[in-house]
Amino acid sequence: MGNKRTEYSSGQAAILQVSMGEAKYKNSDGQKSVEIKITDGAGVGSSIVTGIMFTLQSDMEKETETGFEKVTEINGVKMLVKQDTSGETTDSSLKFLYKNRYLIEVDGDYPVDELSRSISEIKLSTLP
Numbered sequence: 001m002g003n004k005r006t007e008y009s010s011g012q013a014a015i016l017q018v019s020m021g022e023a024k025y026k027n028s029d030g031q032k033s034v035e036i037k038i039t040d041g042a043g044v045g046s047s048i049v050t051g052i053m054f055t056l057q058s059d060m061e062k063e064t065e066t067g068f069e070k071v072t073e074i075n076g077v078k079m080l081v082k083q084d085t086s087g088e089t090t091d092s093s094l095k096f097l098y099k100n101r102y103l104i105e106v107d108g109d110y111p112v113d114e115l116s117r118s119i120s121e122i123k124l125s126t127l128p
Contacts, residue, residue, distance in 0.1 A: 003027050003034055003118075018048060034108035034118055038127070042101050052095060052103055055080055074116045083112045098124050 003025035010021040019040040026033045041049030056078045061070040067084035074081070079096040092115045093107040104124070108115050 003032075006033075032109040034106065034110070034115070036118075036122060037103075037105040037107075039103040039105075040101065041103055048103055049097060049101060052080070052097060053100070055095075056097065075119070077119075079116075081112050081116075094119070098127065102127055 004027075005023055006026050007024040008022070010019070012019050020037065022035065022037045024033060024035045039048055041047075056071055058071055060080075062068060064084075066086055067082065069080070069082045071078065071080055073079070074094075077096050079094050081092070081094050083090065083092040085091075090109065090111050091107070092110055092112045093105065094112070094115060095103065095105050098104050102124075104119075104122070106115060106118060106122075108118070110118075
């Protein structure tokens with residue numbers, strides 16, 4: 001997508017006992033953004049992973065006047081996808097598990113098909 005990173009944070013959520021990382025990106029004119037969150041659900045924090053795992057095993061689909069939410073497969077990966085269009089603005093989100101441990105969340109001002117292409121730019125193979 002060629003977006004520039006504008007923010008980065010990482011740390012632990014003590015209550016949930018999980019490690020998290022987050023990065024935000026904007027396109028060249030600053031009109032569209034993408035936010036990527038990675039949550040390590042290993043150990044005690046596995047309840048986060050369990051919740052999304054149950055959702056991804058469902059055959060869920062919902063349509064509204066302005067968008068949709070469904071579990072689908074994109075590039076061989078099962079994801080929970082949401083898209084909402086209001087006027088000229090489209091907001092989408094993708095949630096999926098990596099290595100049955102990491103919850104990956106990608107949110108942005110792009111349609112689902114465009115947002116899903118940004119996943120290939122995330123170097124998930126560097127996660128242990």
